[in-house]
């Protein structure tokens with residue numbers, strides 16, 4: 001049977017009961033005219049179009065990719081692939097950047113590598129000599145390989161010595177990292193996908209898994225369709241496919257997550273659904289959260305969140321009476337003003353019930369991008385490599401020894417700079433050299449008018465490496481053509497710590513080069529060396545970079561020291577930590593209830609969740625946390641921008657199943673593009689009626705920052721809330737024209753899910769909006785009822 005993941009997004013069901021193994025189902029797609037017999041080679045790797053990291057093989061014929069199939073033996077997907085995995089790779093075969101480009105006035109013109117690199121290095125050297133390392137910033141991605149991140153981390157942190165390095169992971173999973181650090185002492189996903197196979201309840205907090213990790217939803221569906229389904233709770237203002245299957249759906253107002261969480265914790269404590277033995281032995285802070293949630297009753301939260309108190313009680317009851325709960329948290333929680341506090345409350349619920357580190361009971365603070373985890377681990381972004389604490393001189397000394405550099409070169413006098421601040425420095429010009437690799441901020445950052453001004457201005461020289469021309473390359477001074485997935489070899493790690501090796505399947509087009517090659521050449525031309533005069537970084541090939549990264553990670557929570565390319569080739573995905581004591585990898589962390597909060601181990605001493613003020617080493621030490629987890633919360637505060645008379649509706653933004661972010665790949669894949677070709681705006685039926693809007697009518701959405709126009713989809717979204725997919729980056733349709741510059745005080749993750757807007761109808765439409773009808777965007781009425789008169 002031909003696999004179809006456009007109409008049949010999740011594929012046929014293979015139900016299985018609690019504790020049994022998830023059955024295999026292999027999905028395969030070969031382009032028209034190619035059959036299995038025509039394939040020259042199947043090259044091993046994993047899908048790079050979301051954090052799920054499904055194991056797959058790439059079919060190659062005559063030096064070109066001609067298809068993919070899932071790997072049945074891979075622990076992540078047992079053979080399955082979703083729409084993007086099956087069709088998205090085709091986008092790499094169109095419109096690629098094949099030569100470097102350089103700015104001549106208001107145009108970019110083609111040039112050669114020699115000219116491009118010498119221009120970059122000249123600018124870099126001049127600024128370093130004149131202004132020093134703080135003039136330099138690197139803004140990277142959650143989509144490169146470990147080898148590339150670690151190479152750049154060494155260039156930035158040991159060679160140049162700048163703290164201004166961050167990834168778009170700041171927009172994506174910064175809160176996952178912060179919530180882990182605040183609760184458990186360091187980043188690192190505690191649980192495993194296999195927990196889904198034996199849980200008795202599932203809680204999805206602000207996570208549309210059905211569309212964003214579609215194969216993970218297949219895994220959940222196969223439990224939900226079995227004889228002993230887990231109970232399912234969904235917290236999302238939209239009626240997603242998850243919500244449709246939920247035992248309890250809480251369609252809360254966007255921006256009110258912490259109020260709900262404080263009420264859920266209140267309920268657990270009020271009904272004494274607490275594992276006191278676990279709490280006493282393995283946590284600190286119980287009295288603190290008891291006090292903070294003392295008055296946060298379901299009735300109190302119901303008013304704020306706009307759901308019923310009974311609904312909140314029902315959700316708490318499910319959590320309190322289940323033995324094995326798996327919770328996931330994603331962007332609905334992370335891209336908000338009290339993101340870290342709300343996500344920590346999810347950790348707290350598990351700690352209160354002793355539901356961590358055992359089969360079927362666990363937390364998945366989600367990643368979104370395929371290698372977001374690696375940016376966090378390898379030190380290209382918000383931490384020193386290996387989850388090391390910038391505030392612990394011993395950690396900096398270890399790195400200095402490993403790299404053979406003066407510890408004072410390593411920027412550990414302050415926390416690594418977050419992306420919001422990097423862009424502010426670039427705006428002011430104190431950062432005069434900004435290298436952007438593997439991200440498209442001219443579409444993905446909030447308040448795009450401002451971002452365009454920063455990138456286009458003369459105050460900062462902008463280098464962009466990408467596989468395509470994008471909204472961001474058009475504003476750059478130099479553009480470097482990058483090799484993409486399957487055109488290079490490297491590793492990346494998914495949500496549940498599963499490491500995959502992607503082997504090179506085909507050559508990059510034209511003069512495109514891998515990011516590792518590009519970064520290394522930059523370092524060589526700049527003449528970066530260690531104390532002995534040896535080149536920094538000391539390696540050339542991906543495998544050498546991986547070996548170097550293994551040494552940096554050894555003894556840290558994310559220990560890769562036992563992994564080899566060979567082992568990853570043979571076995572497919574393996575979960576870190578993988579070392580001498582755990583040569584096959586590790587399924588769950590914290591099974592013994594000992595956390596990474598020991599003063600020598602921890603990645604941070606923590607923060608006040610309301611203000612972001614850091615906890616000092618002295619205060620942390622005095623608390624004698626010593627390996628216990630930390631229960632902490634703060635009172636709820638309302639979002640920065642609440643609706644008012646001029647902007648009466650609450651905007652939120654997010655994804656659709658068929659597209660990846662700014663669509664550089666997915667819009668160039670015919671099947672995916674046809675399924676969701678252009679922008680739409682979702683409105684609830686009561687709001688649409690009030691505004692005189694019918695399905696497909698053109699509406700204008702306006703915020704204090706800008707406005708966009710698109711056909712309206714009248715969907716099952718919560719009344720008062722407007723949803724805009726942010727994939728369509730043209731300035732007349734990009735959702736981020738509307739969003740605001742604001743962030744969570746601890747994770748510094750931008751508030752991309754809450755802004756006040758006004759909506760008006762500006763023209764009649766021609767038929768239904770171009771939105772999918774088989775997702776959260778399902779119209780309230782079937783298309784034949786929306787036919788126009």
Ligand SMILES: Nc1nc2c(c(=O)[nH]1)N[C@H]1C(S)=C(S)[C@@H](COP(=O)(O)OP(=O)(O)OC[C@H]3O[C@@H](n4cnc5c(=O)[nH]c(N)nc54)[C@H](O)[C@@H]3O)O[C@H]1N2
Pocket residue numbers: 049050051084172173205206207208209211212213235236237238240252253254255256257330331332333336367368369652653654655656657658659660661753776
């Ligand atoms: N198809 C597809 N899959 C992807 C991606 C993609 O672009 N396309 N991107 C990947 C990446 S990088 C990421 S980070 C993940 C993101 O994965 P998700 O977090 O699942 O994706 P989003 O659509 O951003 O947001 C999830 C849900 O949050 C809800 N929401 C909005 N505001 C609030 C709120 O205030 N509270 C609550 N409780 N819910 C709210 C939205 O209605 C939405 O359904 O997806 C990954 N997978």
Ligand SMILES: Nc1nc2c(c(=O)[nH]1)N[C@H]1C(S)=C(S)[C@@H](COP(=O)(O)OP(=O)(O)OC[C@H]3O[C@@H](n4cnc5c(=O)[nH]c(N)nc54)[C@H](O)[C@@H]3O)O[C@H]1N2
Pocket residue numbers: 141142143144168169171172173331335368369437438439440441443444445446465466467468470482483484485515653654655660661662663664665726735736739752753
């Ligand atoms: N309003 C709103 N805004 C959001 C979000 C939201 O939910 N709402 N979500 C946020 C989230 S979670 C994320 S993750 C960000 C994502 O935002 P972006 O990172 O800006 O989005 P992508 O389209 O994935 O951009 C990646 C770029 O890297 C290029 N690329 C791919 N592979 C490689 C490679 O190997 N090397 C190089 N050099 N380039 C490569 C691609 O062609 C593409 O241009 O957006 C954030 N922005």
Ligand code: SF4
Pocket residue numbers: 047048049050051052053054077080081082083084085086212213214215216
């Ligand atoms: S779920 Fe994610 S990793 Fe798996 S096939 Fe789909 S896009 Fe790729």
Ligand SMILES: [Mo]
Pocket residue numbers: 171172173367368369
């Ligand atoms: Mo993301």
